[in-house]
Amino acid sequence: MLEQLPILSLLIWMPVIGGLVIMFGPGDRLLAVSQRVGILLGIITLLLSCWLAWAFATDTAEMQFAETARWIPSLNIRYDLAIDGISLPLIVLTSLIGLLVLISATSAIKKRQSQYFAAVLMMTGLMNGVFAAQDAILFYVFWEAMLIPMFLLIGIWGGPNRIYATVKFFLFTFFGSIFMLVALIYMGREADSFAISKLQQLPLSLTEQKWIFFAFLLAFAVKIPMFPVHTWLPDAHVEAPTGGSVILAAIMLKMGGYGFLRFSLPITPDAVAEYAYWLILFSLIAIVYIGLVALAQKDMKKLIAYSSIAHMGFVTLGTFIIVYLTASQAQSMALQGAMVQMISHGLVSGALFFSIGVLYDRMHSREIADYGGVVNSMPIFASLLMLFILANAGLPGTSGFVGEFFVIIASFQADWRISMVAALTLILAAAYSLWVYKRVIFGKPVNETVARLEDVTKRERLVLFTLAILIIALGVYPQPLIEIMQPSLEKIIESATLTKIGGLE
Amino acid sequence: MSVDLMPMLPELFLLTATCILLIVDVFAKDFDRLQTYRLAQLSLLITGVIVIAQFPDLQYHLYQRHFILDPMAATVKVSVIALTMIAMMFARPYILQRPILRGEYFILHLFAVIGMMVLAGGGSLLTLYLGLELLSLSLYALVAMHRHSTLSSEAAVKYFVMGAIASGFLLYGMSMVYGVTGKIHITDIAQYLETAEASLTLRFGLVFMVVAMAFKFGAVPFQMWVPDVYHGAPTSVTAFIASAPKIAAFALVIRILGYGFEKVLIDWQGMLIIMATLSIVIGNLVALAQDNIKRLLAYSAIAHVGYFLLGIIAGNGVGYSAAFFYIITYAIMSLGGFGCLIYLAKGKQEVSLISDLKGLGQRNPWGGLLISFLFLSMAGLPPFVGFWAKLEVIRAVLEANLVWLAILAAAMSIVGLFYYLKVVKVIFFDPPEAETKVKAERGLRLALGITGVTVVALGLFPAQLLEVCRQAFQYL
Numbered sequence: 001m002l003e004q005l006p007i008l009s010l011l012i013w014m015p016v017i018g019g020l021v022i023m024f025g026p027g028d029r030l031l032a033v034s035q036r037v038g039i040l041l042g043i044i045t046l047l048l049s050c051w052l053a054w055a056f057a058t059d060t061a062e063m064q065f066a067e068t069a070r071w072i073p074s075l076n077i078r079y080d081l082a083i084d085g086i087s088l089p090l091i092v093l094t095s096l097i098g099l100l101v102l103i104s105a106t107s108a109i110k111k112r113q114s115q116y117f118a119a120v121l122m123m124t125g126l127m128n129g130v131f132a133a134q135d136a137i138l139f140y141v142f143w144e145a146m147l148i149p150m151f152l153l154i155g156i157w158g159g160p161n162r163i164y165a166t167v168k169f170f171l172f173t174f175f176g177s178i179f180m181l182v183a184l185i186y187m188g189r190e191a192d193s194f195a196i197s198k199l200q201q202l203p204l205s206l207t208e209q210k211w212i213f214f215a216f217l218l219a220f221a222v223k224i225p226m227f228p229v230h231t232w233l234p235d236a237h238v239e240a241p242t243g244g245s246v247i248l249a250a251i252m253l254k255m256g257g258y259g260f261l262r263f264s265l266p267i268t269p270d271a272v273a274e275y276a277y278w279l280i281l282f283s284l285i286a287i288v289y290i291g292l293v294a295l296a297q298k299d300m301k302k303l304i305a306y307s308s309i310a311h312m313g314f315v316t317l318g319t320f321i322i323v324y325l326t327a328s329q330a331q332s333m334a335l336q337g338a339m340v341q342m343i344s345h346g347l348v349s350g351a352l353f354f355s356i357g358v359l360y361d362r363m364h365s366r367e368i369a370d371y372g373g374v375v376n377s378m379p380i381f382a383s384l385l386m387l388f389i390l391a392n393a394g395l396p397g398t399s400g401f402v403g404e405f406f407v408i409i410a411s412f413q414a415d416w417r418i419s420m421v422a423a424l425t426l427i428l429a430a431a432y433s434l435w436v437y438k439r440v441i442f443g444k445p446v447n448e449t450v451a452r453l454e455d456v457t458k459r460e461r462l463v464l465f466t467l468a469i470l471i472i473a474l475g476v477y478p479q480p481l482i483e484i485m486q487p488s489l490e491k492i493i494e495s496a497t498l499t500k501i502g503g504l505e
Numbered sequence: 506m507s508v509d510l511m512p513m514l515p516e517l518f519l520l521t522a523t524c525i526l527l528i529v530d531v532f533a534k535d536f537d538r539l540q541t542y543r544l545a546q547l548s549l550l551i552t553g554v555i556v557i558a559q560f561p562d563l564q565y566h567l568y569q570r571h572f573i574l575d576p577m578a579a580t581v582k583v584s585v586i587a588l589t590m591i592a593m594m595f596a597r598p599y600i601l602q603r604p605i606l607r608g609e610y611f612i613l614h615l616f617a618v619i620g621m622m623v624l625a626g627g628g629s630l631l632t633l634y635l636g637l638e639l640l641s642l643s644l645y646a647l648v649a650m651h652r653h654s655t656l657s658s659e660a661a662v663k664y665f666v667m668g669a670i671a672s673g674f675l676l677y678g679m680s681m682v683y684g685v686t687g688k689i690h691i692t693d694i695a696q697y698l699e700t701a702e703a704s705l706t707l708r709f710g711l712v713f714m715v716v717a718m719a720f721k722f723g724a725v726p727f728q729m730w731v732p733d734v735y736h737g738a739p740t741s742v743t744a745f746i747a748s749a750p751k752i753a754a755f756a757l758v759i760r761i762l763g764y765g766f767e768k769v770l771i772d773w774q775g776m777l778i779i780m781a782t783l784s785i786v787i788g789n790l791v792a793l794a795q796d797n798i799k800r801l802l803a804y805s806a807i808a809h810v811g812y813f814l815l816g817i818i819a820g821n822g823v824g825y826s827a828a829f830f831y832i833i834t835y836a837i838m839s840l841g842g843f844g845c846l847i848y849l850a851k852g853k854q855e856v857s858l859i860s861d862l863k864g865l866g867q868r869n870p871w872g873g874l875l876i877s878f879l880f881l882s883m884a885g886l887p888p889f890v891g892f893w894a895k896l897e898v899i900r901a902v903l904e905a906n907l908v909w910l911a912i913l914a915a916a917m918s919i920v921g922l923f924y925y926l927k928v929v930k931v932i933f934f935d936p937p938e939a940e941t942k943v944k945a946e947r948g949l950r951l952a953l954g955i956t957g958v959t960v961v962a963l964g965l966f967p968a969q970l971l972e973v974c975r976q977a978f979q980y981l
Binding site for chain 2: 175178185
């Protein structure tokens with residue numbers, strides 16, 4: 001029965017329309033109804049995406065669950081949705097995180113909760129759209145439209161400096177993506193179609209590729225974010241409400257990585273080869289320098305934000321190192337590493353931001369110095385946080401290890417110096433993660449309030465345990481995830497290593 | 506010789522109706538001019554229905570070729586009529602509370618519409634000029650309506666003087682063209698240019714006409730009057746000036762440059778490129794510094810004219826239809842934008858500063874949301890219609906191989922986003938200063954709702970309108 005449903009459309013429009021209905025239907029007056037409807041929608045979305053994963057054929061790189069319809073015939077823009085092994089895990093992750101954010105919001109958000117629900121639901125739908133769109137303009141529409149609910153999320157429910165942060169966030173990301181639009185239109189004209197698969201086959205001269213590559217780079221590097229265009233992220237993270245931070249870190253950053261895999265590598269392979277050196281360099285700077293910056297933070301959210309940038313450095317490293325690899329096995333290992341790192345970071349950073357949210361809801365402070373000895377009053381929380389912190393540091397057995405390990409191994413085959421520098425993260429991440437854990441959790445309770453903290457509630461436990469189980473599962477047995485991605489990644493490697501100059505004609 | 510008047514029925518009907526209305530208004534007893542207002546709306550509605558009923562599928566040159574009936578003219582007419590009707594819906598509650606409540610207010614709108622319809626269907630320099638003058642004179646009078654306000658009078662004088670100079674330029678240019686070619690019809694001029702070289706005098710004539718059109722549009726460097734007039738005129742008049750006449754002026758540009766002087770594209774393309782670039786840059790940058798919202802919208806209008814010119818620059822059907830789409834959607838957004846200000850005005854007090862919008866999102870979520878939609882749409886953000894407009898013109902510029910211009914346009918839209926966001930930020934994030942709920946009468950809410958919903962609906966399903974715009978230029 002489910003096969004006949006336009007399941008991807010449902011994954012996108014059900015939450016979006018549901019969000020609108022909640023906002024203008026029951027709203028805050030009937031908050032209980034809004035909450036139930038919202039969580040129900042979240043659960044249905046998650047179930048649908050799980051069904052998607054179950055029915056997904058893992059032995060092919062073909063696009064699956066395709067939906068296609070005319071949208072704007074005069075411009076050849078189509079409403080094309082489909083997923084492959086790269087989109088699928090990200091869609092499941094999005095649906096999961098969306099639901100968890102909704103669950104945690106029921107107690108954490110005090111003002112205008114129904115509108116918060118609406119914003120989160122709309123974000124979930126639109127982000128699913130980004131990962132499912134197979135038409136470049138459709139992709140762009142989702143990519144930009146998503147900014148509006150995020151803008152409101154930070155601006156309405158954020159911290160004291162929220163307005164600065166949200167405007168900066170909006171302008172930075174818009175700045176990145178507007179040039180991508182120009183590039184897409186340019187290619188759409190050449191290819192007479194905006195289908196991503198057509199753009200991937202479009203022959204382009206090296207000069208064209210360079211321009212297009214930079215347009216894409218701006219969009220995706222800002223989003224992921226790469227050093228040196230990362231400065232919006234700490235601000236946005238610190239000021240965003242817990243749910244906003246979680247969505248930002250867990251999903252929105254992944255769009256940059258997704259963009260590199262879906263657009264940059266296949267569409268501009270020669271330009272990527274030309275500039276991979278610099279990208280790898282910036283990735284390494286992100287890993288090491290930002291890791292050091294994280295060490296110096298006094299604010300927990302900022303620390304996790306910087307650690308996110310450092311972890312995303314592994315994604316870009318894994319993505320662009322393939323240019324310097326010759327063995328196809330190493331290439332696919334690098335991309336697998338990048339993908340696993342994305343999913344894993346989605347879970348781990350999400351869990352960390354949820355944990356900080358747990359503390360913040362009780363203490364209304366994110367300063368590390370305000371805490372100490374939390375373990376005495378919150379033992380369950382402390383042990384869960386331990387797991388997340390270790391996963392963040394890349395401990396074997398957690399999901400954080402798998403991706404980094406793959407990327408380091410693969411980059412070793414390109415140049416041992418790269419992997420040496422990248423491996424520094426194992427020390428740095430352990431240092432800043434464990435140090436913050438020590439300062440917050442251990443020691444004597446610094447004051448009365450800390451001593452009287454209540455341990456995690458049932459709701460919080462549900463959220464944190466779900467993530468903990470997934471982090472361990474992915475760390476111990478990543479094989480299913482890799483199997484899903486493998487054919488699609490191989491296809492990307494194939495198109496990324498072929499030159500396009502002269503091309504088909 | 507019998508003349509078939511049917512093709513001109515909409516214009517004739519509206520003219521007759523307006524003249525009757527003038528007389529009816531004199532004898533009208535009701536203080537609030539409800540009767541005049543309703544009759545004016547009714548005449549516009551009927552005219553619109555006639556235009557749609559007669560929607561041509563081909564291009565007809567009628568009445569000694571002074572009058573063109575083609576899909577473009579009909580589309581311009583329909584959109585002008587629709588926008589004027591909404592503008593009048595906005596205007597009525599506004600003028601009710603001010604000393605500009607007169608029957609003439611609506612009748613001048615009708616005359617302006619007749620002017621725009623003549624302009625849209627103008628087949629010769631003469632009809633184009635007549636249409637433009639009828640439109641402009643009505644607008645001068647409308648701006649001056651609020652005669653006790655110094656700001657308004659100043660705006661009116663500025664508008665009149667500037668407009669008169671521009672008309673003079675246009676007429677001068679036209680006379681030069683006529684002097685060289687001996688032709689008054691657009692098609693004849695085009696034919697003349699097919700065979701003969703364009704002489705220097707002819708080119709001079711062209712330059713004068715382009716300058717005049719730039720004046721009317723308010724493109725840099727002929728933009729000085731725009732902020733003052735937009736600011737000084739009663740808000741309801743500004744809303745009207747900033748919407749429907751832009752579409753009519755587009756028709757003027759297309760008829761002269763697109764149909765008449767297409768052969769000498771090289772001669773006018775460069776001028777337009779310079780004007781478009783300057784308009785986009787200066788309009789956006791100066792708008793950044795505004796704290797008066799009417800001036801902000803005025804400078805943003807200058808920037809939008811720059812974007813719109815990008816479509817004309819391409820000099821082909823694709824570009825013109827992009828520009829057409831842009832100007833129609835911009836007119837809707839701009840009407841909505843000024844309509845918001847009317848909506849927010851409390852009694853006699855006007856909304857002038859951006860900070861007056863503080864906390865609107867909490868005081869009135871629907872209103873705040875609609876206004877934000879309009880502003881984000883002007884910023885060119887999907888899923889609103891402004892995005893498609895921007896996409897279309899960028900595509901047109903790329904089509905003309907002006908990649909740098911496309912990149913500049915894209916880059917400046919970031920600046921644009923900043924000041925639009927500034928307004929949205931004030932609406933949603935700043936706490937309200939007073940707890941007053943915004944109350945507006947039904948017609949106003951309806952009008953604002955129409956523009957807001959149109960912006961979203963066209964943003965999700967732009968295909969139809971794009972197709973209409975494309976159809977309009979199939980004979981070029």
